Amino acid sequence: MDIEVRPCASVEELRDALNAISHYFGTENQMEDAERFARWTELERVHAAFEGDRVIGGAGAFSYRMSVPGGGSVPAAGVSVVGVLPTHRRRGVFRSLMREQLADSRERGDLAAFLFASEGMIYGRFGYGLASRMGGVSLPSERTSFAVPFEPRGAVRIVDLDESARVFPPLYEQVFAQRAGMFTRSKEWWETRRLFDDPARRRGGPKMRVLLELDGEPAGYAIYFVKQDWGAGGASKGVVTILEVVTPTPEAARELWRWLFDFDWTSEFNANMLPLDHELFMLLAEPRRMQFTINEGVWVRLIDVGAALSARSYNDGEIVLEVEDAFLAENAGRWRVTPAGAERTHDAADLSLDVTGVGSVYLGGFSFRELVRGARAEELTEDAAERADALFHTDREPWCAEIF
């Protein structure tokens, strides 16, 4: 029977589309789950694959803005909830979903799409390149000394959902302007997702939210869970899992991480999604004790190469890129990139690469020299990768603080 792919037209269809990926989590969405999901994205941004009137696959996109180097942002599809039922896998259903989703995103004006991939083999063929890395840490409580001790002067308060929904977003927005790869959070997202204490998603006790104030002003926030446990003789084996710490200034970072690490009744602090250039490497006296483990961050797909490249900032220089794009042919061709942006050119190219490679360097998380060393780009003129890196270099690693 033929498969038809189209946007969901009802919350029932949304529930069924979500249930394709939920099948692999071993869960099943009810109407109330689909209604909650519908608060975060437009129904018609979730595509469903139908066999007759049965939904056998789904793929969704959130309407985000994604921060880019230089403090700006681009409209971007935050791709999520992609799944095809095991009864229909490897028949091209996912390919059809991706084709519809990218065409729809382009029509809506998205310049890029980004996502966290469940497996690295899935998205490259559709033009996504790995664009950032992140790290997980596991720090024993007796190894949290800072290299440069200081006298904390900030005040930390536990805040409830209402207050955190008012004071956390402006702090997040400050960091959004500092780091590429973050996404905008709607009011609903804050209230029903990041700050919401969903009992099914706890890692220990309830979700805790704290606000750091410096000179009476909000300066940073942290969200964490406490899981208490007791070992032989009644010694605490408690674990604090830190979900998110947002600190727009170095002082706030030092104050808030110190406050977190001074937590009593704890044997270990865990955090999973930290940027590679995290302050802790310099703050801690023994950074090795964090056991920082690097993992993939977001994958980026430029939907409109010219407009997306023009939306980020550059250093001095100029480079001509020959870009291949098998899935969105309109991006293919030669692009001259300068601090003024990107424009089509017929001039000879300095570097040739696939659109996945452009996605990898877009946020500043990878360099052209890494692409060349990894057989993802070819230099056509002397020192082309070095010159491209000088143009594209950013002084901060990209960071996406939350899986969507």
Ligand SMILES: CC(C)(COP(=O)(O)OP(=O)(O)OC[C@H]1O[C@@H](n2cnc3c(N)ncnc32)[C@H](O)[C@@H]1OP(=O)(O)O)[C@@H](O)C(=O)NCCC(=O)NCCS
């Ligand atoms: C990943 C998934 C969506 C793929 O769906 P599908 O309908 O089987 O994929 P398609 O048949 O359209 O495959 C398209 C291509 O991708 C390849 N492919 C798909 N999934 C792959 C995987 N997990 N690993 C390697 N290759 C994969 C196919 O072999 C095919 O290659 P081809 O174009 O060279 O023939 C589906 O297997 C699934 O739901 N997996 C579990 C949930 C999941 O991982 N979702 C993604 C969340 S980020």
